[in-house]
Amino acid sequence: MNRQWTKEEANAWYAKLPWLRGCNFIGSDCANRFDMWQSYKAEQKLATAERELALSEKVGFNTVRLWVIFEAWLNEPEFFMDMLEKYITICAQHNQYVMLCLANEEDLPRGAYEDFIPRAVGEQAYALGYHQGRFPEDPEVAALPRWHYAQNPKLAPKFWRMITDIVTRYANDSRVFCWNIYNEPGNALGEACIPILEKMFEVVRACNPMQPVTADVWRGLKEDDMAWSKEEGVALMNSDVISFHSYSPFSWFCQTLDQFRTYGRPLFCTEWLQRVNHNEVHDIYPLLYMTNVANYCWGLVVGKTQTNEPWEWFWEQYEDSDKQVDFDFTKWQHDLYRPNLRPYDPKETELIRRYNELADMRWNSIRDR
Numbered sequence: 001m002n003r004q005w006t007k008e009e010a011n012a013w014y015a016k017l018p019w020l021r022g023c024n025f026i027g028s029d030c031a032n033r034f035d036m037w038q039s040y041k042a043e044q045k046l047a048t049a050e051r052e053l054a055l056s057e058k059v060g061f062n063t064v065r066l067w068v069i070f071e072a073w074l075n076e077p078e079f080f081m082d083m084l085e086k087y088i089t090i091c092a093q094h095n096q097y098v099m100l101c102l103a104n105e106e107d108l109p110r111g112a113y114e115d116f117i118p119r120a121v122g123e124q125a126y127a128l129g130y131h132q133g134r135f136p137e138d139p140e141v142a143a144l145p146r147w148h149y150a151q152n153p154k155l156a157p158k159f160w161r162m163i164t165d166i167v168t169r170y171a172n173d174s175r176v177f178c179w180n181i182y183n184e185p186g187n188a189l190g191e192a193c194i195p196i197l198e199k200m201f202e203v204v205r206a207c208n209p210m211q212p213v214t215a216d217v218w219r220g221l222k223e224d225d226m227a228w229s230k231e232e233g234v235a236l237m238n239s240d241v242i243s244f245h246s247y248s249p250f251s252w253f254c255q256t257l258d259q260f261r262t263y264g265r266p267l268f269c270t271e272w273l274q275r276v277n278h279n280e281v282h283d284i285y286p287l288l289y290m291t292n293v294a295n296y297c298w299g300l301v302v303g304k305t306q307t308n309e310p311w312e313w314f315w316e317q318y319e320d321s322d323k324q325v326d327f328d329f330t331k332w333q334h335d336l337y338r339p340n341l342r343p344y345d346p347k348e349t350e351l352i353r354r355y356n357e358l359a360d361m362r363w364n365s366i367r368d369r
Contacts, residue, residue: 004240018062019294023296024067024296025052027048027049031304032304035304039079052301055341059336059356060356067183071119074155074158075119077162098175100166100170100176103148103183104187105188106183109146109149110144111144126304129309131309131312133304146189160199164207178268179213182235185232185235186229190229194234197234214242216235216243217243241268242267244267244269245271245272250278250280253272268295269288271298272288273297275331281348286355289358297334297336301336302335302339336352
């Protein structure tokens, strides 16, 4: 559709779907998201995805959130599109609807435009013991401003070509059921991302997709139910369905859901599961089931990205003696399964499977009426 959906259209679309639940997927043998899409050891990465998405299906998940990575497309555009089709095909074979995340502000370049060098194809280094395997930045480098590819005059046409090519190819493909066009707008760029975000809505809708379009509200809402930032306000007011992140403890999570429900659109929690901060399976998953909120936990099988490790920000908060924090560093932050594909906590996966079976039973009984 080349315009924003009405609330009625969005809710009618959502009512035709089962309860959507799944994960943000990256194979355990990928050091980063670029690694997932590059030609180097691609067949190995696809074999891992096949094995791990079978595990996702086995626990009863039915959807996957995949992140598109521009630098991978920039290096190998034809190969990237071929890999995208292969991942979507594997997902479909394991009964996983695909939500494609098209843009983000993680790991953006720093410094002058002319100094930009794309990430090289090949073996990807990663730091042991650090969340997402990221090496700590040199302070001088960290002081340089970040910029988005769409802000670079030489790269912008290529970035928009990638977006158009992907959306056009899958605009009428039922395997891709939602366009998550921008992850956490403003996380690195602040309000400078607004022109990019607005153009994302424009460019994606110009492809006339049959799927809804959404951008994430990631800080939650203020007491007046409005977004915390202008850029998140743009995301909130232009989305067909509301996608949000919440790594908060149960009580705050409940408040977040209650606030977003006032907008009258289907809700998608595109990131959750933060055990260190008491955002846990046993509390959050039954709540998502009871409220019929589509959801994607962060991570499936722990691997090179090491997202079981806490954010560095949590360590910094803990080490600041002026801060009162209540973090549980004895637990994994994200991820459900160990490298041997056994559960991190069998009680968690048993609960997930039980609620997934309940959801399917209820959905089948509705369809049979």
